[in-house]
Structures are given as C-alpha cells and as structure tokens.
Amino acid sequence: MNHTARKKISNVVMFALTGICTLVTVGILFFILGYLVWNGARALSWSFFTQLPAPVGEVGGGMANAILGSAKVLLVATLIGVPIGFLGGVYLSEYGGVGFSFIVRYMTDLLNGVPSIVIGIVVYGFIVLRQHHFSTIAGGVALGIMMIPIAVRSTEEFLHAIPQSLREAGMALGAAKWQVVATIVVPAAIRGIMTGMLLDLARVAGETAPLLFTALNNQFWSPGWTHPTATLPVMIFAYAISPYEDWHRQAWAAGFVLLTLVLSVNLVARLVLAKSQPIHRG
Amino acid sequence: MTSADAMNRPSPDSRFGENGAGGANPSTAKLSVSHLNFYYGSVQALHDISLEIPPNRITALIGPSGCGKSTFLRTLNRMHETVPIARTEGTVSLDGRDIFAEDVTVLRRKIGMVFQRPNPFVMSIYQNLTYGLNVNGIRGKRRVPEIVESCLQRAALWDEVKDRLHKSAHDLSGGQQQRLCIARALAVDPDVILLDEPCSALDPVATAKIEELLLDIKRERTIVIVTHNMYQAARVSDFTGFFLMGKLIEHNPTELLFKTPTDAQTEAYITGRYG
Numbered sequence: 001m002n003h004t005a006r007k008k009i010s011n012v013v014m015f016a017l018t019g020i021c022t023l024v025t026v027g028i029l030f031f032i033l034g035y036l037v038w039n040g041a042r043a044l045s046w047s048f049f050t051q052l053p054a055p056v057g058e059v060g061g062g063m064a065n066a067i068l069g070s071a072k073v074l075l076v077a078t079l080i081g082v083p084i085g086f087l088g089g090v091y092l093s094e095y096g097g098v099g100f101s102f103i104v105r106y107m108t109d110l111l112n113g114v115p116s117i118v119i120g121i122v123v124y125g126f127i128v129l130r131q132h133h134f135s136t137i138a139g140g141v142a143l144g145i146m147m148i149p150i151a152v153r154s155t156e157e158f159l160h161a162i163p164q165s166l167r168e169a170g171m172a173l174g175a176a177k178w179q180v181v182a183t184i185v186v187p188a189a190i191r192g193i194m195t196g197m198l199l200d201l202a203r204v205a206g207e208t209a210p211l212l213f214t215a216l217n218n219q220f221w222s223p224g225w226t227h228p229t230a231t232l233p234v235m236i237f238a239y240a241i242s243p244y245e246d247w248h249r250q251a252w253a254a255g256f257v258l259l260t261l262v263l264s265v266n267l268v269a270r271l272v273l274a275k276s277q278p279i280h281r282g
Numbered sequence: 283m284t285s286a287d288a289m290n291r292p293s294p295d296s297r298f299g300e301n302g303a304g305g306a307n308p309s310t311a312k313l314s315v316s317h318l319n320f321y322y323g324s325v326q327a328l329h330d331i332s333l334e335i336p337p338n339r340i341t342a343l344i345g346p347s348g349c350g351k352s353t354f355l356r357t358l359n360r361m362h363e364t365v366p367i368a369r370t371e372g373t374v375s376l377d378g379r380d381i382f383a384e385d386v387t388v389l390r391r392k393i394g395m396v397f398q399r400p401n402p403f404v405m406s407i408y409q410n411l412t413y414g415l416n417v418n419g420i421r422g423k424r425r426v427p428e429i430v431e432s433c434l435q436r437a438a439l440w441d442e443v444k445d446r447l448h449k450s451a452h453d454l455s456g457g458q459q460q461r462l463c464i465a466r467a468l469a470v471d472p473d474v475i476l477l478d479e480p481c482s483a484l485d486p487v488a489t490a491k492i493e494e495l496l497l498d499i500k501r502e503r504t505i506v507i508v509t510h511n512m513y514q515a516a517r518v519s520d521f522t523g524f525f526l527m528g529k530l531i532e533h534n535p536t537e538l539l540f541k542t543p544t545d546a547q548t549e550a551y552i553t554g555r556y557g
Binding site: 163164167168172175179183188 | 404469
C-alpha cells in the first residue's frame, strides 16, 4: 500500500471514529429523553401535580408535596448560593490581586469537586444533628453550598468579558471604583450572570445524595422550613427502589417532570443570554 | 540634565508669545509637569519629563508607537493607577496644586478623558450623558436635561440624536459614539480634557468633525491630545510635544515645531525619516 492510500484510509477512519462518538453522545441524550417521555408521560396525570402520595396498596395519588418541597429547598439554596457566589465572583474579577485570585479560583474549583454526598454529610453534622431533625433549611443549605463555586466562576467570567475601557471611562468621569463596578460593569454583564445562575440552579435541582442526609423525605405536606420535606429527586429514588408497580409508575412521572423543569430552565437561560446585547470590544 | 530638558523649560516670550497665547506663561500653566519619571515595575517608561500645558490651548503629543505619549497622558489624570505595578516620581500639578495629593475622583472630574476607541456605556444615549452627573451628585429636574442638551450641542451630536435620546448608545456609528464620549466627558464640566488618539478608529469625515469640535471646545477648556497623526497635530494644536523612547525631545508652538524643529530627531520624525 502506498503512502497516499494509507493517508486516505486513516482519513476515513478518523472521520468515522469521531463521527460515531458524536452520534453516540447525541444518541444517549435522545435515548434518555425518549425513554423518560415514553414511561413518564404515560404515567403522568393531573392528580400527580395536585395530590399527596397515596398509601401503599392504594392506586393513584400524586407528588404535589415533593414539587412544592423541591421549590422550597431550591429557594433556600438560591438565597444562599446566588448572593455569596455573585459577590465572590465580583471580588475575584474586580478587586482580587493576581496571586490571591489565583489561589481563590483554585480553591473554588476544589469546592466544586467535593462529592455532593460529602456536602450532605457535613450539613447533616452541622445542622440536622443540632436541630435534632431533618429540614427544608438543611436541604437548602446543602444545595446552596453546591451552587457557590459555579456561581462564583460564571460571575467572574462574565465580568471579565466586559472591556477594561468601560471601567476606565467610568473612572475618568470621577466615579469611585465601587460605583463603576455597581453601575457600569455589573449591569453590562447582568444577563450573562443571570444565565449562569439559572444553569447553576438547574444543575443542583436534580441532586439527590445531599438531600438524603438533610431534607430526608416526607409522605405529607411539610409545614414551614424546619420539618423534613419531600423533594422530586429523593421521591424518585424512594419510589424506584420500592417493590410496588404503581410507585414505579409514579417515579417515572416524577423523573419526567424533573427533566422537563431542568430543560425548561436551561432553555430560558439560553434565551436570556441570546437576547443580551453584544458589547463592541475596545 | 539633557538637552531635551533645556528645551522643555519654556521661556514665556518665545514659546507662548506666538499663536496669541497672551498671558499663558509657565506661572499660569494649567498643568505643570516637573521631572516626571514613570516605571512599570523595573522598566522605566518615561524619563524626566518636564512640561507646561497652557490653558485654553490644544497641546498635541506626537511620537512613534511605544514612545510613552499615552503613558504620559494617563498620568495626568492618574489613570495609570489602574495598573498595580505602575509607579511615578516627580510632580504634576493642576492650577498649582499637586494632583497626587488630591482625591482621585475629584481630580478626574476636573480632568476628563476620551479614549482611543469609542466606549459608550451599555445604556441609552441620555444615560451616558447623565452618568457623570449622577456619580458627582449633580441633580435637578430642569438642570440635568439642560446639561444633556448643551453637551450634545457642543459635541455637534444633538441634531442627530435628539429624537432617540433613550435608545441604546451602541446603535450609533463609530464617529457618533466618539462624539458622544466627548459630550459625556463635557457633562461633568472638566477644566482639562485628555484625548488618547480619539480618531484612530474613525474615518476622515468623522475625524474632521471631531477636530472642528476640539477647536470649539478649547475656548473654554484646556485640551491635551495624543495623536499618531502628525497632520492632525499640525491642524488642531497650538503646541506640540514630541516624544521618543520615553523622553520629551521637543516642546514648542506647533508651527515652530513643524517648520523649524530645533532638534535633529524631531526633524527626522516629522519629515518621515523614521517613526
């Protein structure tokens, strides 16, 4: 075989190999989507959104408490993760010196790599054991901690993309540094930052492990913030490992609902970003 | 002491007597720079610059890329302080007062700046104008719109934008954006306006408009313009300083500098033998 023919063959092989792997990637996503829609959508009914879980042996019921529980846990997580992540990101981008920012950035990445179950155990030790029971707050704190690293990094990156000359234009008018940051830099980047926060929220919405130690689960409505609460991911887990056919059906429905919510948030986030106005680089 | 230093110390009669600069002698200089050295870390970017900038005149700073003219300009309103490793020696005074002793935000309100590329804020045209007013606490239901209109008039932009004041400033053309940036700088009523190659991103028509504007503005303010374009310096300025490798080689009335340069290096540069 001559040189040219070998080159042609390896060209074809490389093209085929990379192409197949791309197809597999996309294929897996569509397989998961299809499988969930097939099993989940069939199991879905109006009562899923409005009723409490039915007692064992009784057919029907829903997961209204888990939907509300997830919303409450995510609200607490947002109240913790977004402000800390946002302000931390502003510090890294606008105030941190080169060396210090490098170290903080590295530690942020480490925090991002801490297994979610470890965060669950830590919150269990610090909040659940002291409160003497599982709670919405504890679940929210665990997910909030998980949101911080990505919130910091995405805020920092979107602020970094704002041209330095805009900051200088503000300072040249007599604005103090914090005024420039608050009134020029952050507003120019706010859509990007919001997108990052939404994607961050969508990511933790599906977390299960940290909630097992913190929010636990609940077959009933969870009043207030200091009681154990049902959440969609934990309900999926509990129902899927149960021996009952009807509960499996409900788990599929819950999976479908959770996936739809996460994908919708993703979609909204992309739309927010797409609408943002490009800045002329200078 | 180099020969350039001797050149920089202007004697009132020969330097400012021409061009009708009247009483503009060093003692009434708007900005006075004395023995300024500038370092980026251990690299010295400016060497012993002394220069008097007279009021109500346009002073142009010319020289090849990297000669330090922009660095010098950014020192005048302490914009160099955004670079952590930058360090200066020597004195710069505005109306006889040391600029390094003043609060930096107060100083920058008095010494405005227009940058190389138009950099309007990501806001409406109107908000771009009122931004400087807000940060300096200037308010008033009647006063603010008046300032906005008069500054846009001054920048020869009013007729083009008066019907879309609340539209995004980023929809304007490059030349309009740069005039907006000049109007924005004027809004806080500075004594001095520094311009860092303001026309380098603009076409000749937009450039001509800006030059016309500067000639109008200098009646009330002092202007320092860094330019890559010698013809621009010759067209608009009253005084020209020639920088080379971090040194101020020559500073003279523009006509004198271009017609009969006193330094061989200046002559070489303006006749196009290098730079």
